[in-house]
Amino acid sequence: MLELRNVTKKYDGKVIFEDISLKVNKGEIVSILGPSGCGKTTLLHIILGLTDISSGRLAYDKEDITRVPMKHRGFNIVFQDYALFPNLNVKQNIEYGLRNRPNVSTQAEVDELVDLLEIKPHLNKRISQLSGGQKQRVALARTLVMKPKILLLDEPLSALDGVIKETIKARIREIAERYELTTLIVTHDPEEAMTLSDRILLLSDGKVAQYAKPSEIIKNPANDFVKSFILNQLNIKRRNILSLFETDDAPADPLEKYTQMRPVLDGSSVTEDINSIIQRTAAKSIKDTSKG
Numbered sequence: 001m002l003e004l005r006n007v008t009k010k011y012d013g014k015v016i017f018e019d020i021s022l023k024v025n026k027g028e029i030v031s032i033l034g035p036s037g038c039g040k041t042t043l044l045h046i047i048l049g050l051t052d053i054s055s056g057r058l059a060y061d062k063e064d065i066t067r068v069p070m071k072h073r074g075f076n077i078v079f080q081d082y083a084l085f086p087n088l089n090v091k092q093n094i095e096y097g098l099r100n101r102p103n104v105s106t107q108a109e110v111d112e113l114v115d116l117l118e119i120k121p122h123l124n125k126r127i128s129q130l131s132g133g134q135k136q137r138v139a140l141a142r143t144l145v146m147k148p149k150i151l152l153l154d155e156p157l158s159a160l161d162g163v164i165k166e167t168i169k170a171r172i173r174e175i176a177e178r179y180e181l182t183t184l185i186v187t188h189d190p191e192e193a194m195t196l197s198d199r200i201l202l203l204s205d206g207k208v209a210q211y212a213k214p215s216e217i218i219k220n221p222a223n224d225f226v227k228s229f230i231l232n233q234l235n236i237k238r239r240n241i242l243s244l245f246e247t248d249d250a251p252a253d254p255l256e257k258y259t260q261m262r263p264v265l266d267g268s269s270v271t272e273d274i275n276s277i278i279q280r281t282a283a284k285s286i287k288d289t290s291k292g
């Protein structure tokens with residue numbers, strides 16, 4: 001278990017956040033969510049060991065790691081721009097870290113990850129020949145072969161959209177589950193956080209606005225900031241989708257709105273949901289036509 005106790009970060013005397021306390025269980029996916037500049041990346045770098053804290057404590061499996069340097073913490077990060085080596089091919093990128101620590105993963109384990117992330121057809125390609133989604137999967141594989149105790153992802157989906165985004169989300173969930181890998185993800189997108197994580201840490205004004213399961217945040221938002229940050233953005237997306245079908249199905253109650261939108265957010269049943277809207281709309285227009 002990862003534990004943060006009263007963690008405060010200041011830059012040049014200016015408080016970025018203060019008194020952040022939280023626990024993350026093994027295998028849990030936690031999204032760090034909040035407006036631009038609230039300190040999401042700083043918090044991720046603090047957990048990684050790349051940035052020092054100003055005060056407070058960090059512990060992993062009850063051992064104090066506050067002063068443990070990054071390379072001894074055994075956590076690993078995928079940066080937003082993937083940071084792949086352009087002069088090496090895909091296979092060499094994935095196996096790069098194993099040059100110094102060859103026994104961390106066996107060849108069979110590397111092959112399993114390559115299969116899981118569907119990279120096999122690309123192993124001999126140069127990085128410049130890959131799409132954004134393929135680069136993301138290679139960056140994930142390169143990090144995972146090193147068997148990190150905690151996987152840290154900085155905006156892993158921001159450069160992706162549509163089906164590719166849903167595929168990467170599914171892979172992240174599958175990896176967390178299969179390897180019981182604790183995963184922390186920085187995002188500014190409430191929809192991403194809602195559909196990907198077991199718990200969401202929502203930061204605002206240098207404080208924890210709420211740390212809870214997505215369903216709990218929807219049912220019991222801790223304050224007005226949480227309500228507006230999460231529900232407004234989700235409702236805007238829902239309205240945009242519904243407006244495509246020109247229906248007047250929009251309920252006034254935010255919770256009902258979210259419940260209706262849930263299948264749309266849950267990539268798996270998006271087609272079913274949109275189909276039912278189409279059917280209802282078509283049935284209505286047939287009725288209207290036959291009336292006239």
Ligand SMILES: Nc1ncnc2c1ncn2[C@@H]1O[C@H](COP(=O)(O)OP(=O)(O)OP(=O)(O)O)[C@@H](O)[C@H]1O
Nearest residue numbers: 011012016034035036037038039040041042043188
């Ligand atoms: N090395 C640094 N020195 C001084 N201030 C910094 C440094 N790194 C970050 N900051 C400041 O700390 C605050 C938090 O930055 P951070 O990048 O963690 O925010 P964020 O929530 O990840 O933002 P975004 O969503 O825009 O990426 C910002 O005001 C930023 O200007």
